[in-house]
Amino acid sequence: MKTDDFILALSADAASRGPTLGRRVALALALGTCVSLALFMAALGPRPDVTAAAHTMRFDLKFLDTLALLAPAALICLRLSRPEASAGAVLAWLLAPVALLALAVGVELATVPAELWARRLVGANWWHCLTLIPLFAIPPLAALIAALREGAPRYPGLTGALAGMAAAGVSATIYATNCTDDSPLFVATWYPLATGIVALAGFFAGRRWLRW
């Protein structure tokens, strides 16, 4: 077929236009969050003392951390879905949750006696943390990958990994309401590990489904 003829078919389809990529990603995040939250409420629910815990700084800090991961990861995977985007500088925003965690760990080490460090780091729920965060990340990750298929990422694997981090941010925010380990030592050890698992899953999902 001649290119000029093919262009007739393309231009006849000019009116087909769905929502923008940003809107799709926002919708995917909202949908994935609702599904995960519903599953979480049905299976676990928040810890019994959640109202009292909300008045402690360590508990609240967990949400600051997870949201500091979710926001930049979601924005960066959206940005990387444009074909002309380069990875470089935007990735620096991922240092935000890392810096926040490092600061919190510093304060914890300075204020808590050394003999308590190991017990706080291991905590009581590390296995829950490592399994439940990836599990509750599945709905937002699936929704995000589906939405990002409309994108044109130059680096499909990296874009998928960022989607994984955003999904882990959603999932960790939900899970943190249940987890009774609030020490930054625990959070800085197990949450990033759980996030890494989801990011890896996102990487492979991206390589598989985000190529175009």
Place this chain on the structure above:
Amino acid sequence: MAPNPGDAREIAWAAAMRAALTGDEAAYRRLLGEIGRAIRPAIRAAFARSRQGDADIEDVVQETLLAIHLKRQTWDATQKLTPWVHAIARHKAIDAMRRRGVRRAEPIEDFEAVLAAPETADPHGRSDIERLMQTLAPRARDIVRAISLEEQTITATAARLGMSEVAVRVALHRALKGLAAAWKAAQS
């Protein structure tokens, strides 16, 4: 100071794409034709530098135009259009070279560096698209063929097939997505 030809092209292309995004088919057709003429020599030059013949350059041009069409949502209208077009053409050209076993695929040049070239007849007859159209459902293939090769309008095609115009539009869009998927599947 005389305006840079690249700037003039950017302004014209971006205006045409904005019109196309509001459904202006004529502006869109002209824009895709111009983009085709701009990317053709750039793709050919990259193939030549990678020591690949140019028998199927037109297939790469068509695959790029299809990607531009299906991914036009990813153009941020506050940004320039030319780098976006270039990024898609580069991606598709490198893809096509890798498919032909080129280890170090050469990136394509800036459009400013090459002269626009009209379509040349493909001496080898059947193009990728005609082959890939066989993977579409008969009705979808019929619609694509009517609108492209037979230059029928959507309205005329709808009347001939006893379908509503909306149904023809939906089928056409699905067929184009199907072609892109078939192209991708053929790569792996």
